[in-house]
Amino acid sequence: MNINIVYISVKPENLEEFxxxxxxxxIGTRTTEAGNLRFDILQKADDPTKFVLYEVFESEEAIRxxxxxDHYKVWRxxxxxxxxxxxxxxxxxxxxxxxxxxx
Amino acid sequence: MNINIVYISVKPENLEEFxxxxxxxxIGTRTTEAGNLRFDILQKADDPTKFVLYEVFESEEAIRxxxxxDHYKVWRxxxxxxxxxxxxxxxxxxxxxxxxxxx
Numbered sequence: 595m596n597i598n599i600v601y602i603s604v605k606p607e608n609l610e611e612f613x614x615x616x617x618x619x620x621i622g623t624r625t626t627e628a629g630n631l632r633f634d635i636l637q638k639a640d641d642p643t644k645f646v647l648y649e650v651f652e653s654e655e656a657i658r659x660x661x662x663x664d665h666y667k668v669w670r671x672x673x674x675x676x677x678x679x680x681x682x683x684x685x686x687x688x689x690x691x692x693x694x695x696x697x
Numbered sequence: 698m699n700i701n702i703v704y705i706s707v708k709p710e711n712l713e714e715f716x717x718x719x720x721x722x723x724i725g726t727r728t729t730e731a732g733n734l735r736f737d738i739l740q741k742a743d744d745p746t747k748f749v750l751y752e753v754f755e756s757e758e759a760i761r762x763x764x765x766x767d768h769y770k771v772w773r774x775x776x777x778x779x780x781x782x783x784x785x786x787x788x789x790x791x792x793x794x795x796x797x798x799x800x
Binding site: 596597613635645684688689690691 | 699740742
């Protein structure tokens with residue numbers, strides 16, 4: 595299993611559109627990708643221009659397939675012009691919970 | 698709902714003890730706290746001394762109660778001497794998933 599925490603900074607004038615586009619990516623990912631276990635969208639409590647995606651996939655292959663989906667590509671092309679800074683992800687290994695069903 | 702992402706840097710000689718103590722806190726939190734929805738433990742893929750706790754609570758009150766539990770206090774006192782740097786948490790608001798049952 596692979597976890598990616600993606601840090602995103604959005605231009606203040608694009609917050610609503612960013613959230614709308616990201617919901618669509620969330621729904622597409624959660625409802626059509628067997629290899630995806632979580633796709634949480636968070637907004638920083640003290641700065642509404644900062645977001646986190648908490649992405650949990652069962653394998654590197656599942657991440658590769660995610661990046662080939664239409665919902666990912668539409669999200670990427672929609673939000674790229676909204677970035678205030680280059681977004682980046684940090685990779686993690688899950689230690690707990692240990693059961694796949696708890697993700 | 699409140700999400701706290703806690704960033705932890707552990708002394709290299711304490712990795713096993715840190716993980717063991719954190720598992721106990723994970724189990725205590727998940728099995729006894731009604732106001733806790735997630736308590737994931739992650740290890741950074743390219744640096745095994747770096748950890749993340751992904752803590753999801755239903756309210757500020759649930760976080761306050763968590764900090765009064767024995768399992769939290771034992772964890773805190775056990776791991777404090779193992780910190781390579783001061784640990785810190787960043788607060789987030791969840792935007793997706795929208796259903797409580799999906800957390």
